[in-house]
Amino acid sequence: MCASTLHAATTPPFLALRQVTQQYPLPGTRFWHATRYQCVINNVTLSLNKGEHVGLVGASGAGKSTLLKILLGLETPDSGSVSCQGRAVVPASTAALRWYRQLVQYVPQDPASTLAPNKTVAQSIAEPLHFLGHGAASMSVLQRALDDVALPASLLHRRVATLSGGQAQRVAIARALALRPAFLIADEPVSGLDLPLREQITALFTQLAQQYDMGMLLVSHDISAVAALCQRVLVMHEGQIVEDRPRSALLSTPAHPHTRALLAAIPTLPDCYC
Template identity: 50%
Template sequence: MHSLEVTDLKISIGGRTIVNGISFAVGQGQRVCLLGQSGSGKSLTAAAVLGRLPANAVTEGSIKINGVEVLGRPSSKRPDEARVAMVFQDSAVALNPLVRIREQLVEPLRRHRGLSRQDALAAAVELADSVGLPDPEHLIGRFSAELSGGQRQRVCIALALACNTRLMVADEPTTALDVVTQAKVLNVLKRYTAGQNTPALLFITHDFAVASELCSDSVVLKDGEIVEQGQIHSIFANPGKPYTRELIRAARAATIEPYIERFRAECAAGTPCAPDPRKSFYDIGQVSREYRMPRKRLFAPREWKPALHPTSLTIGEGERVGIVGVSGSGKTTLLRLMLALEETDTGAVTCQGKAVHPADVRHLRWYRRRVQYVPQDPASTLDPLMTVQALVREPLVRLNVTGDHDAMVHEALDSVGLDHKFLRRRASELSGGQAQRLAIARAIATRPDFLLADEPVSGLDLPMRESIVRLMRSVSEERGTGIAVVSHDLAMVASLCERTIVMHAGEVVEDRPTAELLSDPRHPRTQELRDAIPTLHVLPADLAPERKTA
């Protein structure tokens, strides 16, 4: 008997068919992934399996969990044998911030395994330890806000395992994680979904490389229909549809191997690996920042946590620089100091010879004209009720930019490839890729000298990510705009930046031309970041690198 059987599933919302007659199965102990771009119907299919479809959804077909028909039945009205455990994409939302992790683990252990409180407490510690949480007995006594993103995601996996179900659904569980933490979470999922007595796994992702690391079989979706399905290595080696081939090509471009091969070839041909020296734009001199931590007990003294140790850097005009590191390495703190969103505890950030300080309002207007910001999540920074035209015009008005504002808005939209028909649309009507393009258009409208970007492609599917990186590179090359991009992804940085700065524990551990750094990483943390990037082990013959024969 299969853990999950989906037969001729159709889902319509508002008269529009979003999932159109798909069928697949997940066997006991099997790991199957749903692959596809944003909008392909992956998450809606998962919602149907979980019994969490919107109220206005109309369904046809069949979904059986352990032989029990569940389509159209909410999760609260399903029998115990049809229960499904879920690992959500956003662990910060999935966990209750007001309840300690211990109690969140104890509840499903008592409810689904029938344990006493004392036994459930012991089992909670064992579960936390089994998913790789450090010092589990102490850690489960914390609140979710006190944990890192990777720790929260491992708690979510422990919660799913506590439910003692035969099917687990994971919806993009590693999208928001750095590559090192992602590798650890994938290893945990492998360990606990790999045998006959473990849950089957339905894994939803847009990342082919992650899928190939974890799953044995795949179902490729496009516009709510199955394009291909079968063993994942067979599909990757011989894709039958152009759509699948294009996704595999984009996935190959998101791994590190193409850039290492290119850099080594360029260096062997005598092409300089290091960019030409440039006139200084940023001079960062011994800047540091620490934060006051909450008290552990009511009358305990407050502790201070250093987020950035004294750091000095120089970034040239028009230079494209990547700042990489795992979560908590200090890269975002450095970016916030460069944006003048926070004061430095020591040292100073200097732009074109002028010190940047949050309290200097008059100088900040000059600074904002020259430096603009591209956010990680444009949906949270763009007013959903404002039109595209108003959003791109806003920085021109606020910074007193002279000239024809309408022409500048049109020029910015042309530069990022957004059609003028979007001018009257609201931000809430845009897709993720369109919103990211709008954020870049808004940033370049004032024709700044430099862009600071925080994880600008982390939430996008692979083709859209490739498109945004290509766009940022063309803006830099055509306008001479410098870019400093914060990321945990060395592959993305390699595709955009000439120079890479690696940070760990609030310190710069390596700062070299990207070609040299990737070809020959010197610091263990750089090596760790490079090795943690998922690899496509099987590729179509025309996409696979050429093998040199002796």
């Protein structure tokens, strides 16, 4: 075996879930120890590589949100493991997970709503830097963060409450990127946006991922949203990954009925995606 092949075989993926299962008690079943459970994540094994752009799609209730919590180290699975570059990711304090938060950042659904309206843009971007031990953020770092998302430095002293919806969306993304993460996880990044803003945010993610060689996991119920950004698409259904294929193959020859249903829900699919 040559050296390059051996390296590929022994180097762990950037992010990995191994045989992860999570179940929750069903409401109203905690009586006389007869608790019944619903399996939300069912034996999921998944690897995400450095610099890879992956989409995770599925209908509401498929298990995407629970999988995200486990992947972000916010929830401990009933069984299985999560690792980053071979190191275990276990829910813990901010200090204990500082190494992981530095490498993996999260952009939640409706990220603008996570910004405190009374804070300035500068304070909002500097907050995670402070929590993760970077000290006071310099003006150059803050300006660079806004430059990354095509916003002028003059916004740094504006209150978040005075921003437009599109500006607030970009500030929230700038806050995650200020740490220069190796991997970005975004939950429904364009859900609820009008078409022009949706296209702007899609183009922004594409540009930033290429500029910083950053891996991405984009989670959505809309398969067309991730098809515009990702080369690999995972389809989740009833707590399991039922398809894991290159984008072009999955869109042209979907193998699972749930994938076909998701594709059928799209009015038109641009030819350039296939």
